[in-house]
Amino acid sequence: MPVTTAALTVGAGDVVLADAAATSYFADLADRPGVVASQYPPRREAAEALAALVGRRRPERVVAVGDGATLDVAKHAHAGGAELVLVPVGAEPWRAFAPFTSLYEPSGQRISRPAPAVAAARVVIDPAALSARAAPVRALQRADTAVHAVEVLLSRRAQEWDRAHAGAALAALRRDRPADDVVAAGLAATAFAATGLGLAHAAASPLGAAALRTHDTVNVLLAPYVAEFWGDRADWTAVAEGLGAAPAAAAVAERLRGLAAAARVPATLGAAGFGWDSVTAAIPAALRSSGMPWLPEPVDAAGLHALLRRAWAG
Template sequence: MSLSFTHETLPQRVVFGSVASLADEVARLGSRPFLIASERTRVALPHAVRHTEVVMHVPVEVAARARAAAAENDVDVLVSVGGGSAVGLAKAVALTSGLPIVAVPTTYAGSEVTPIWGMTENGRKTTGADPRVLPRTVLYDATLTASLPVDLAVASGLNALAHAVEAMWAPRTDPVNRAFALEGIHYLRAGLPILDSFKGRQETLLGAHFAAVAFASAGSGLHHKICHALGGMANLPHAQTHAVVLPHVLALNAPAVSDRLAQAFGAASAVEGLHDVYEEIGAPRSLRELGLSEEDIPPVVDAVLEAVPPGNPVPVTAANLTALLRRAWAGEDPQ
């Protein structure tokens, strides 16, 4: 079989080790840092202007206030410390200012390695891709994830797993990012069951990085389109929503999924392998428990159908999408 594909490697400095080097990494890019981190974040950065209004799904009005604060203080480098919401806000500022970002993840969200931004307005989440929002430097320190509550750590790790699984069939998938995805699944499968240990957190963080690199290249597939609609329209928590939806999208696409995905999970099938992980770590299973009402399902279906990416392995219809969301809402077996 002949191969023909175009793969683009994104330019980024990745430092895996200790947050103690943060000041040095920031100094490589600027001297007047704007630190975006929630009030409970303990990472310090001398002489930084600190901005603590970090909100899930980045409402446009929150982005506007952060942009204004950055401009008023004449900063020249953005520093995000936190999960996807913190780096998402930094991206919103970078989108209009062009300022470089140093990202320090404290979850397994993966947003730190993608050029994808997202903001919410009037119940609708809009996303896009722009090279200006790709963090120039990412500093990983597994000790920073130790304070995550267990349920949030599990959900965040499964969000990372969703990046890897979906990269196997996403619109721009190719052999390079599928290799990253499979390596990501390997580390996530090993790390997620032992998140109470430093080894588990470190392996999960490394797996999340590989998964996000694959996702950044392969693009956003059906799973992410569903989760973006749920997050924007129903304001559901990001990581938990991804964790609940993933098994259902995998079950839908399972007939067309490569055997290599099953091998990465060490199971007879990808669906069975993912199920084993969920059983082992006590994963969330129901959109109803996250706050979605049954009446919200039809408008979410309509929104997703408008955004279904080309090339999904299985045709997506109103009927099978509704059935998928109803099973996810009720917490039923994906199959």
């Protein structure tokens, strides 16, 4: 996967898929003829419509600009021929690097599938667009990446190279440069694609999917509660080094709460608008998450219920 740091350029022979995040940073896209508008949530039928359009036009490139959801639509639609260019400027930039897509079916179910197209895709990191993000938007993306890296470092499945990628992601975040935010997201995605994710993401994914919301806010909200849940049952040495915290659950939780506060993430699931019934409804799917067998210790439904109750009520 080639990665380029450059200003976005769009040619006359390109098909462009752009969402609201894209047009807020690249005003010319809003008025450009032929730009395909992308909306959340990402749906399989939108990917199929894009694939049909690309088949008719036979463009030189398919350029997807915006949130991770928009990038997933383009990844699913891509069938070869045209070059696929992914320009992450909105939520969930890690999806530019993830070897899978997550799209909603007509039934409303969200399905994740392998995305072989990502191997040959070009990722364009546009520093000017990334620098224009509002502070809370940038803070949320950075906090979500940090949680991804933390959960890799806690996974019993993580190998030496997975830990290296997760540590490098946290190091990239510490450099505090907008372009490095996307680099960090890609490093963390490379790691968690191999290990699966941990407890925060396991619950955040079905909660977000049911509410038609990206998982990032919920992931960041849950992370400090998860750290407290693990307590001294987890080895915090590598996590603490990456976050710049003391190697103890309380210190890690405090650091994660600071990241959440910078992103203006609500302190509890209740404050974020989730009813308790919707929280408990997510537990079965959370327990099936790919990373669950590799947590520091096994977690059953009762343990997850207690964790989420605390995260819901505070």
